Amino acid sequence: xSEKILEVKxxxxxxxxxxxxxxxxxxVDFYLNRGETLAIVGESGCGKTVTSKAIMGLxxxxxxxxxxxxxxxxxFHGDNLLDYNEKQMSQIRGSKISMxxxxxxxxxxxxxxxxxxxxxxxxxxQDISKAEARNxxxxxxxxxxxxxxEERMKQYPFEFSGGMRQRxxxxxxxxxxxxxxxxxxxxxxxDVTIQAQIMELIGSLQKELKMAVILVTHDLGxxxxxxxxxxxxxxxxxxxxxxxDEIFYKPSHPYTRALLNSVPKIHTNNKETLYSLKGxxxxxxxxxxxxxxxxxxxxxxxxxxxxxxxITRFSDSQECSCWLYHPKADTAGLPExxxxxRAR
Amino acid sequence: MLKFIGKRIGYAVLTLFLIATATFFLxxxxxxxxxxxxxxxxxxxxQAIINEKYGFDQPxxxxxxxxxxxxxxxxxxxxxxxxxxxxxxxIIKENTLISAKIGLMAIVFQVVIGVLLGMVSALNRxxxxxxxxxxLVVLAICVPSFVFASLLQYFLAxxxxxxxVFGWGELKHYILPxxxxxxxxxxxxxxxMRSSTLSVIGEDYIVTAKAxxxxxxxxxxxxxxxxxxxxxxxxxGPALAGIFAGSFIxxxxxxxxxxxxxxxxxxxxxxxxxxIGLTIFFALLFVIALIVVDILYGxxxxxxxxxxxxx
Numbered sequence: 001x002s003e004k005i006l007e008v009k010x011x012x013x014x015x016x017x018x019x020x021x022x023x024x025x026x027x028v029d030f031y032l033n034r035g036e037t038l039a040i041v042g043e044s045g046c047g048k049t050v051t052s053k054a055i056m057g058l059x060x061x062x063x064x065x066x067x068x069x070x071x072x073x074x075x076f077h078g079d080n081l082l083d084y085n086e087k088q089m090s091q092i093r094g095s096k097i098s099m100x101x102x103x104x105x106x107x108x109x110x111x112x113x114x115x116x117x118x119x120x121x122x123x124x125x126q127d128i129s130k131a132e133a134r135n136x137x138x139x140x141x142x143x144x145x146x147x148x149x150e151e152r153m154k155q156y157p158f159e160f161s162g163g164m165r166q167r168x169x170x171x172x173x174x175x176x177x178x179x180x181x182x183x184x185x186x187x188x189x190x191d192v193t194i195q196a197q198i199m200e201l202i203g204s205l206q207k208e209l210k211m212a213v214i215l216v217t218h219d220l221g222x223x224x225x226x227x228x229x230x231x232x233x234x235x236x237x238x239x240x241x242x243x244x245d246e247i248f249y250k251p252s253h254p255y256t257r258a259l260l261n262s263v264p265k266i267h268t269n270n271k272e273t274l275y276s277l278k279g280x281x282x283x284x285x286x287x288x289x290x291x292x293x294x295x296x297x298x299x300x301x302x303x304x305x306x307x308x309x310x311i312t313r314f315s316d317s318q319e320c321s322c323w324l325y326h327p328k329a330d331t332a333g334l335p336e337x338x339x340x341x342r343a344r
Numbered sequence: 345m346l347k348f349i350g351k352r353i354g355y356a357v358l359t360l361f362l363i364a365t366a367t368f369f370l371x372x373x374x375x376x377x378x379x380x381x382x383x384x385x386x387x388x389x390x391q392a393i394i395n396e397k398y399g400f401d402q403p404x405x406x407x408x409x410x411x412x413x414x415x416x417x418x419x420x421x422x423x424x425x426x427x428x429x430x431x432x433x434x435i436i437k438e439n440t441l442i443s444a445k446i447g448l449m450a451i452v453f454q455v456v457i458g459v460l461l462g463m464v465s466a467l468n469r470x471x472x473x474x475x476x477x478x479x480l481v482v483l484a485i486c487v488p489s490f491v492f493a494s495l496l497q498y499f500l501a502x503x504x505x506x507x508x509v510f511g512w513g514e515l516k517h518y519i520l521p522x523x524x525x526x527x528x529x530x531x532x533x534x535x536x537m538r539s540s541t542l543s544v545i546g547e548d549y550i551v552t553a554k555a556x557x558x559x560x561x562x563x564x565x566x567x568x569x570x571x572x573x574x575x576x577x578x579x580x581g582p583a584l585a586g587i588f589a590g591s592f593i594x595x596x597x598x599x600x601x602x603x604x605x606x607x608x609x610x611x612x613x614x615x616x617x618x619x620i621g622l623t624i625f626f627a628l629l630f631v632i633a634l635i636v637v638d639i640l641y642g643x644x645x646x647x648x649x650x651x652x653x654x655x
Binding site for chain 1: 469470547548549551552553554555556557558559560562566567570571574644645646647
């Protein structure tokens with residue numbers, strides 16, 4: 001179960017923009033085990049989508065700089081994808097690692113039949129006849145629970161509803177039974193009931209095809225029921241990671257806590273004001289020295305703005321980068337559970 | 345779909361009727377006299393006979409009714425005043441093909457080369473090829489076709505003697521006029537294709553295609569091309585109709601007896617029947633072209649096809 005199929009080491013991605021170089025991802029490390037679900041959580045602009053596109057090699061070459069060498073690597077079964085050329089990458093994409101996107105309304109080619117779009121990746125990666133590919137595509141469409149699959153094969157995306165399109169998108173992505181599915185905000189553009197159906201579908205297909213899923217989202221509600229592990233990203237760095245229960249019941253980084261507090265609870269009464277995190281994420285062209293969350297942090301200290309904190313480990317799986325867990329940190333005004341966690 | 349086409353044809357007929365009417369009265373209201381231009385110092389009696397022959401002794405409204413009745417029953421545009429003995433229909437019949445041949449050839453070159461250059465330019469955005477193509481496009485759009493025509497005549501025909509300067513009949517005579525005619529169009533198709541390709545490249549489904557493992561070439565062939573052709577199709581329709589009228593300058597410069605040549609000449613000659621007849625003819629072509637585009641659109645873009653079918 002715990003075979004590492006993907007390992008990202010010190011990933012650094014920056015974009016050349018007119019305003020300067022934007023450091024979107026600033027040293028991210030993580031791994032993915034076979035068959036597990038890893039959630040990457042954070043608000044927009046924190047680098048979660050960039051991280052996933054970097055794994056797929058889908059970032060625009062013209063203005064993107066991905067750090068190579070010196071401990072930076074994206075290892076897929078031990079091979080560094082950063083060293084792959086375009087042709088080698090295209091053999092990985094869609095067959096070994098697939099991706100689905102946020103907006104199903106625009107992610108399918110409007111002038112190509114759904115069936116052809118699913119068949120395309122099968123035909124690219126497998127040496128089989130068109131008729132066989134058609135059969136496989138039909139099977140996929142049935143697998144993602146699209147009714148009248150045979151008829152739907154011949155239809156165009158505009159004849160599908162949003163939820164159906166996302167199902168079709170999933171069929172496209174899974175047509176070659178990849179080992180890893182990267183789902184980039186797969187339910188953000190859908191309404192809540194459809195969201196649940198799509199997440200359920202991804203979950204059941206994951207078990208059936210024994211694939212690992214990287215779920216990229218800003219919605220902690222979506223993550224809770226499906227993820228095995230969660231890592232929280234802020235301003236291009238991972239600030240906290242842990243298994244689901246640790247993140248939900250023992251959140252340690254002030255940013256994680258703020259995210260959790262801003263999710264409405266079922267027992268919240270309507271007279272309470274929902275917590276909202278003040279401020280905006282930092283400018284990644286000139287990222288602040290020290291912890292980039294410090295300016296928005298309730299418990300920010302002098303040192304937070306000067307040096308980036310070391311990692312504090314709480315368990316085998318949970319760790320967090322925050323100065324509050326340093327032995328010398330000032331604990332006055334900290335919530336009790338955080339003080340208790342410090343003591344360990 | 346049939347109902348849609350029927351409706352379009354209905355509108356087309358109405359449009360044609362309005363154009364015919366407007367042209368008739370505008371031409372009648374224009375200063376000058378076709379007879380005076382033609383006969384010059386004729387005895388009054390002879391002028392009266394000609395006036396009677398063409399009905400100029402009657403008020404314009406009576407002439408209009410008579411003209412329309414004749415047109416609708418026989419489809420005859422009437423006898424040319426300048427080219428006696430020939431009806432406008434004859435002249436259209438004899439010369440349309442000449443204009444159409446040049447125009448069609450030019451359009452084929454325009455679309456094929458324009459689409460190709462536009463794609464190349466867009467796919468190499470910001471690189472030297474892109475800059476070169478864009479500079480050439482601006483140049484070709486700004487410089488009028490008769491300048492190109494003269495340059496081509498001077499260099500290719502006069503200096504290097506590769507092709508005849510002008511003349512008509514053989515294949516070699518087509519080269520210069522078609523080239524001169526096509527250049528402006530190539531430039532505009534390139535420009536439109538570039539911008540539409542750029543917008544398609546930025547679409548999410550192109551990322552999806554890459555994420556499937558499509559190679560760069562496959563992405564372009566299977567996903568970019570068709571979607572970025574949609575705006576081009578809209579341009580082809582009016583251009584198709586325009587080929588008959590639009591080549592006047594070129595026809596004049598290369599002494600090609602095409603329809604555009606006659607059209608402009610008939611205006612300066614005050615040849616009433618020719619002006620009205622040719623105008624209606626051009627309008628007819630235009631209207632047909634627009635209907636064809638609508639049908640073509642449906643073939644390229646399935647969204648339109650079905651939406652229309654459901655109506």
